[in-house]
Amino acid sequence: MKKVAVVGYGVIGKRVADAVNLQDDMNLVGVCDIISDWRIQTALEKGFAVFAATKEADEEMQSAGISVAGSMQELLEQVDLVVDCTPKKIAAINVEIYKKRGIKFIVQGGEKHETTGHSFSAENNYNSALNLDSTRVVSCNTTSILRTLTALKRADLLDYARGTLLRRATDPWESHLGGIMNTMVPEKEIPSHQGPDAQSVDPDLDVITAAVKVPETLSHMHYWNVKLKKKATKEEVLDAFKTSSRIKLIHYDQGLVSNNTIKEMYLDMGRPWGDMYEVALWEDMLKVVGDELFYAYVVDNQAIVIPETIDAIRALTGIESDGQKSIVKTNKSLGIN
Template identity: 85%
Template sequence: MKNIAVIGYGVIGKRVADAINLQDDMKLAGVCDIISDWRIQNAVRKKYDIYAATEEAADKMKSEGISIKGNMQELLEKSDLVVDCTPKKIAALNVKIYKEKGIKFIVQGGEKHETTGHSFSAENNYQSALNLESTRVVSCNTTSILRTLTALKRTDLLDYARGTLLRRATDPWESHLGGIMNTMVPEKDIPSHQGPDAKSVDPDLDVITSAIKVPQTLSHMHYWNVKLKKQSTKEEVLNAFKTSSRIKLIQYDQGLVSNNTIKEMFLDMGRPWGDMYEVALWEDMLKIVGDELFYAYVVDNQAIVIPETIDAIRALTGIETDAAKSISKTNESLGIH
């Protein structure tokens, strides 16, 4: 049983904390942040141990009636590993602390690969993360790219891939602060950063991405054009995708015609926050023309990296050396079937 600290209790941090709490081979040591509003108050309601990142934050928490267990240093001292879910500039400072204290750590995809020297995707490179000091769980879009392309590569179908990403403008709860309206904003550089990021996990992937920010907040959507290694049938391609337990094949003709209808389905399934840990890939939209494959899918950027983070904890701490066993255990705990 390993003690795991979560630093940063935001969109990703709160989900990671809940997921850790569902496991039987790790324990949530506590959550640490600077906030004292409704977000951390919900952590109090869940009876999580609360730690303050700064003295100023501690004073504010106490003034709001939040009982704190101590500061960040004290949380790290009682933990075997820390999952850092803080914003980029904060995470970079925290990494120095983790290295000085000699504590294992996981950062999110917003950090650079060089921060850890290892980037993680459970179905792709679990073994190479075993007992490392640190890793980076790649971003939501990169995670989806690796899951789908690795499934095709695993079945010897993938030659190269070219993808277009329609990126949501911001997280739903922050849409009042920014985002875009009545416009679309293309990323200037092609490839966009997701293609090279996927190659940080698998250098052999021949993948190029382009990205466009669109005025909605529910999810990302990807369109892919893949050159197949050989003439293949639709059934062969679908069977390749089925080798990943974290790709969910969906049907456009069953009313799942948009990202909002897909979100509603996961809410109806009883997932917390309506979270979709899987890549939702349209089975009946998929087409093969000659040796080219065309498909599209939806990515929930708040949820897709949560199972990957749990698997990364197991790999770094060595509590499970078999990737398939960890993935199965995580899937069961989160209701991924």
Template identity: 85%
Template structure:
């Protein structure tokens, strides 16, 4: 058993905490944050030990009658590894604290690759993370790119890939703050940052991405045009993609025609928050023309990195050195597949 702390109890942090809590080879020691509102109050209701990230936060938490177990320093003294899920750029500052304490740590995809010097995707490079001091679990979109392209690459089908991303405008709970309405905002640079980010995990990927921010918050949608190394049948391509346990095949002709209908399906399945840990890829939309492949899928920006983070914990702490065994264990605990 390894003792784990979650720093930052937001959209990702609360999901990581819940996922750690259902593993049998790691223990959630507590969560640490600066907030004292309904979000951290729900952590208390779940029975999680709460720690204050700053002296000011401790005062505010006590004023809100939140029982505090201690400071960030206190929780760091109790754990083997920290999963930092704080907002973009805050983790980079916390990293110096973790290094000073000699604690292993994981940051999320909002931070730069240089923050850790290693970026992680379980099905691609698990073995390179075993017993490292730190890694970065790449972003939701990058995770989806790596899952699909890695499956094709392992089957020796992938030559190069060109993708267009339709990106949700903001997280659903913050739609009143950062949403966009009646417009679409293309990212100025091509490639958008996801292509180079995927190459931080696998430098051999020949991938270029472009992205457009659209006025919705449920998920991202990707369209991909892949040049295959040889002419292939649709069956060959599907067999390659099905080697990934974290790609879920969906069917347009079964009523799954949009991101909201897919979300509803996962809610009906009983997933917490309707979370979709998998890439939801339309099997009946996928088309192969000679040596060209076309497909589309949906990415749950709030959930897809959760199983990756659990696998990264195992790799860094050395609980499990085999990627396949870790992925199987994580999948079973989260109801994937």
């Protein structure tokens, strides 16, 4: 049982904490943050030990009636690995603390590849993360890119890929604080950062992305045009995608016509928060014309990296050397069929 801490109990952190708590080969020692509102109260209600990231946070938590288990430093003394889910500027400071203490750590996709020197996607490069001191689980969009393109690459079908990303404006729970309304905002640079980010995991990928921010918060949507190495049938392409347990083929003609209908399906399935850990790819929309492939899918920006993070914990701590075994174990615990 490896001892794990989650630092940053926000959108990703709370989901990572729940996922760690479901595993039988790791133990969640506690969560750490500076907040003292309903979010950290929920952690207490779940039975998680709460630690204060700063002295000021400790005082505020105590004033709010929160039972504080200790300081961040005291939490770090008890663990084998930290999953840091804090905002960019905070994570950069924390990383130096982890390094000085000699604690293994995982950061999220908002950090630069250079922070760890290794970027992680379970189905792509699990083995290269074994027993490392740190890794970065790539962003939600990059994770989806790697899952789909790696599946095509495994089938020796992928030549190059060009994608357009429709990006949600903000996280759903923060939509009252900001975001865009009645407009779409294209990213100035092509490629957008997701293409180069995917290449930080697999330098051999020939991929270019363009991104547009749109006025909704439920998810991202991708459209892809892929040049195949040869003429192929739709069935060959679908067989390639089916080699990934984290790609879910969905059907437009069954009423799954939008990101909100897909979200509703996952809520009906009983997933926590309606989370979709998989890439939801439209099977009946997918088109093959000679050696060209066209497809579209939806990405749950709050959930897709959660199974990757659990697999990254196993890789870094060495409790499972076989990537496929870890993926199967993680999938089972999260209800990914």
